[in-house]
Amino acid sequence: MPVGTLGSVKGVSQDVLEELGVEILLSNTYHLFLRPGVETARRMGGLHRFMSWDRAILTDSGGFQVFSLNDLRKVTEEGVAFRSHLDGSAHYLSPEKAMEIQIGLGADIVMAFDECTEYPADAQRVRDSMELTLRWAARCKKYFEERKGEVPWAAESAERRSAGGTNASAPTRAWETRHHTDATQALFGIVQGGMDAALRRESAARTIDIGFPGYAIGGLSVGEPRELTRDIVLTTLEHLPSDRPRYLMGVGTPEEIAQYARAGVDMMDCVLPTRAARHGLLFTSEGKVSIKQARYAQDESALDPACECRVCLRYSRAYLRHLYASNELLAQVLNTVHNLHYYLATMRSVRAGIRAGNAAG
RNA sequence: GCACAGGUGGGUGAGUGGUUAAAGCCAACAGACUGUAAAUCUGUCCCUCUCAGGAGGUACGGAGGUUCGAAUCCUCCCCUGUGCA
Numbered sequence: 001m002p003v004g005t006l007g008s009v010k011g012v013s014q015d016v017l018e019e020l021g022v023e024i025l026l027s028n029t030y031h032l033f034l035r036p037g038v039e040t041a042r043r044m045g046g047l048h049r050f051m052s053w054d055r056a057i058l059t060d061s062g063g064f065q066v067f068s069l070n071d072l073r074k075v076t077e078e079g080v081a082f083r084s085h086l087d088g089s090a091h092y093l094s095p096e097k098a099m100e101i102q103i104g105l106g107a108d109i110v111m112a113f114d115e116c117t118e119y120p121a122d123a124q125r126v127r128d129s130m131e132l133t134l135r136w137a138a139r140c141k142k143y144f145e146e147r148k149g150e151v152p153w154a155a156e157s158a159e160r161r162s163a164g165g166t167n168a169s170a171p172t173r174a175w176e177t178r179h180h181t182d183a184t185q186a187l188f189g190i191v192q193g194g195m196d197a198a199l200r201r202e203s204a205a206r207t208i209d210i211g212f213p214g215y216a217i218g219g220l221s222v223g224e225p226r227e228l229t230r231d232i233v234l235t236t237l238e239h240l241p242s243d244r245p246r247y248l249m250g251v252g253t254p255e256e257i258a259q260y261a262r263a264g265v266d267m268m269d270c271v272l273p274t275r276a277a278r279h280g281l282l283f284t285s286e287g288k289v290s291i292k293q294a295r296y297a298q299d300e301s302a303l304d305p306a307c308e309c310r311v312c313l314r315y316s317r318a319y320l321r322h323l324y325a326s327n328e329l330l331a332q333v334l335n336t337v338h339n340l341h342y343y344l345a346t347m348r349s350v351r352a353g354i355r356a357g358n359a360a361g
Numbered sequence: 362g363c364a365c366a367g368g369u370g371g372g373u374g375a376g377u378g379g380u381u382a383a384a385g386c387c388a389a390c391a392g393a394c395u396g397u398a399a400a401u402c403u404g405u406c407c408c409u410c411u412c413a414g415g416a417g418g419u420a421c422g423g424a425g426g427u428u429c430g431a432a433u434c435c436u437c438c439c440c441u442g443u444g445c446a
Contacts, residue, residue, distance in 0.1 A: 001396095003396080003397065004397095005397050006397090010397085010399095010400085011400085026396070028396085028397080031397085031398095058396095060396050061396090063396075064396045064397090065396095065397095065398090067396090068396095068397080068398075069398070072398085084398095085398040086398080111396080114396095116396075190396090216396080218396065219396095220395090220396090221395045221396075222395095222396095226395090229395090247396090248396090249396035250395060250396035251395060251396085252395050253395070256395080257395095268396090269395095269396055270395050270396080271394090271395070271396085271397045271399090272394070272395045273395095274397085275394060275395085275397065275399065275401085276394060276395090278399080278400055278401085279393085279394065279399080279400080279401070279402090281393090281394075290391090290392085292390095292391090293390085293391080294389085294390070294391095325389095327400075329400080331400085332400055
């Protein structure tokens, strides 16, 4: 899942995302809540319609911002008080509020509001944090079950559609047609437990007791060594039902996502391909390429000779390096397109491998 | 020709007697980036050594001079901009 925090994958338009084969995007409760605000999203017919995207959207709950906006927030049993990173204004997110926002946005997959535990953290802190996340998970589920699919814009937007067509010569506007009418929404629970295998197991078991159609492994990629990430992922995976989607949050490099997918992870999201692209770091079949390096200034070869994305088919390394060095917007766009293509191709290949393996076995 | 203003490291631009190898910014070069406060951040950036803490050399248009000490003060010269002839 490419990350489109603010309702946009930075640098890449929705039509290109479709062309790349993106099936689901991640977007973010906290950020969209601050801007444009849920009310605007509702009036525009939900997030799908607003951003003209008719494929799936998963919204992160804001739990990660509890972690990343450490200096701007205060956590209590009830929820989290934030100071907006945009203008300093005070805001409040609770399990119920996070559900309300995500339902209102019309997300296909809604994430439970959790506390992403920092690393390192002492044993008591990890346990307390995990317990809080569990209590919040129960509250999320309760609120969600009562209110899911309450998307006032769904009927309204159907109405708008049937009322349309008064001007037959007017061009079709994509957002009029490319939006979800299916208000089915699912809520996923999130396992925490820090870097402690026993707590991870307990968190998994108790989250399963609450009961969700899918489960996420959260609280990783928070600064811990990569081997530790792997150990915790693998051990947590064992305690989650394999017949439900298992979603590993915030991971990883191409090698990591391939490894985790083979281990049984069904979904992943990561800002790495998009952010690294904007910073000139490209993933290729030959390893990482830092396209800003002087050695590529006159390199006529393709970024990745084995890649058939539109960027690798059309532009040389020398040109990509020049765009980056010149601070051209196009550098970010092209780099992002390539990295997303590389990630998606990696996953396609892993899927094919798994299918072949299943067929053989 | 006269009158002002000015010449600082790859660029721009601070600094107007010592704590200045010389701020800041840019460029250049390298590194980081993993549920996005990220078109961001970090480091290097005169030369030569280095046991990596430092040591030495050269440097603020040029040449002299004053001074314990000069990018900073003085003299002459060269150059640039503006105005007047």
